[in-house]
Amino acid sequence: MASDTASPRRKPDPVTAKGERRRAPYRRRLRSRIIVSFALLGFCLTALFAFATNWTRARVENQLVEDVMNRNIDEYAMRFQLDPSRSPDLPFQQIRAFAYSKDKFDRVREERPEWAAYAPGNYSVSGVDEENKPFSYKLAVRKTPEAWFFLAYDMTESVRGEAQLNRALLISVLVFSLLSLVLGWWSASKVMKPVSDLAARLRAYRGGTSEPEPLAPRFPDDEVGQLAQALDDYSSRLTEVVQRDREFNADVSHELRTPLAVIRGATELLLARPGLDEKVLQRLQRIQRAEQQCTDLIGSLLLLSRNERGQGSSNVARVGEQLLDAHRAQLGGKPLELVLEGDRDLVIDAPESALSVALGNLIGNAVKYSQEGSVRVRITGNRVDVIDSGPGLSAEDAAKLFQRGYRGTHAGHSQGGGIGLSIVSRLCDLYGWQVSVRPGDQRGVVATLTFAPA
Incomplete structure (x- = not known):
């Protein structure tokens, strides 16, 4: 074989005529991609709409509540300053107002330390009461050197409504995502039907x-x-x-x-x-x-x-002996021994012409690149090994050996167009055989032709 000598400690893996092809990575079908795209689009749009709705509601509600509280606490403070002895009458049931004069600041710090710590402004307060019931309210704080004013706006029902709205929005997202999935499946079926019909007609040809x-x-x-x-x-x-x-x-x-x-x-x-x-x-x-x-x-x-495929059957040993006889007559004094070993009764379901071309190319390469020693054709089981004593096989040659027109490193100025092994590979594809080459145990190359089972 036309190849470089491979190191006995590190040999390339056996190369086959079919083994160099790698399967393309799996890709999801176009129809599935359309369905998934519709489902993701529906989910993203409804989720974005739900988020925008909830954010807008919370923002508008918070702004309205704070505006009401600011106006009421200012009104409350003004009425308190006009008549500190009378509590102003506020028209809202959800609002509770508290006013403390300067002499009651210590009382506030004892009874409501969290309120006393707040600076003037609006705050959201939540927690649980003595009965372990959740509460939530907005607290407006106004402080002057003479009096502190607090306005509490009960938000408990609003928080419950917000939770119900969030649940409704979540259900809406799920429902619309499911509808998008169904719509995507229907659309993909309609869109891909002509393509599927075209593919089916091509397969029928x-x-x-x-x-x-x-x-x-x-x-x-x-x-x-x-x-x-x-x-x-x-x-x-x-x-x-x-x-x-x-x-x-x-x-x-x-x-x-x-x-x-x-x-x-x-x-x-x-x-x-x-x-x-x-x-x-x-x-x-x-x-x-x-x-x-x-x-x-x-x-x-x-x-x-x-x-x-051609019709007929062939005795492998007989064809091999004929090929070796032909090469013995062409050695021209080259010190090379050509030997046939192994089973003499192997018969395959293929014409002698096909076997002669496939096996003849392997033997011919072995004889061409072996200057001395031996070329042994060994028949075992349902395969033939052609073992030569040539220069060996390099990794580069092994990767390209069955390519049409490729000539190995040791081809030199020898005759040949580099198509012999390509023809062998095509014959193997036609008859279901397998051909491979690998470095020998000491030197040379072992070419193996494995036949399809009867």
Whole structure:
């Protein structure tokens, strides 16, 4: 394999043709987002309205009460100064007035120390009485050197009303939030129905005819209709591209098979002649193997272009031995041992052409980058391990090994376009196999081809 030598103490994790993809994070459906947005909008608006209502009520009520108390305590003080012996007649039942002359200041400090401590102004006082009942009142304080005046405005009923109003506002927030949720659900259903219909029709085309029915006529001339029109245009262009690709692949396959058939026939005729020279015989056999490899590759590529599986079954050991024999004839004196080990009876549900291309690329890379030592093809269970003694595998190579056109660090000036492992990956996707590579125990690379269970 084309790769750097990895440290035996720290090796990259095995890399597979499918294992590099990461699943996108889960996103909430658009319909759910619309419903949640409506519910949050309803809740925020009603909560804001409830807060504004309560704040306005409290502010207005407090301002009105303080205005009444200020006017009454001023009137009370004026009447007291005109006739200290007579208590002024106040027309409000909720108001109690208290006036203390200078000689009674000490009495106030003893009986009502909290009142005596207040400076002139308005105050809110709350607590519980001797019967453990809550009370609340507003207290207006006016102090002169000659007299102290206190005006108490009973707010107990107002506080109870405020609590009832708060409960009513809370219930209103909950009710309107629920109504917003229902409205959001209904609106999302209406808004998303055309989009859902469009998605359903697109799913129905999966695996259907090559010329799907146009989508745009089934939708109104709005945003969804424009999207359907754009999808129709894209589908039309994509269908044309796929059709041209299939026609090109079929034409290439047909045109290449004709000269290959000629080569095969001529080679078989030459091999049938008696008394051939050993070197001529070897070259003819090499031509014959090359013709078979080209035929297998063309057949596999044609099936890949059509996304169709070939029919047939293959003995893995027999195909592996044929591939190793072909590479033994091409070693050219390289001190490299090619060995087949393990189970000889493994049969898979795939044509020999597909297995030959997939396994041949793994073996070919192992032979190419191993200058000495051995390349072992080990068959165990339902998998094949190709173990080489090459330079190893770097983390950078491992991350990009199955990308089309990528050539490893050790590729150098060797021949090849970097598409062999990409073809292997596509074959694995087509037949349900798995391919992976990892560093060897000492050096080199172990490439594993795992077949789908029967």
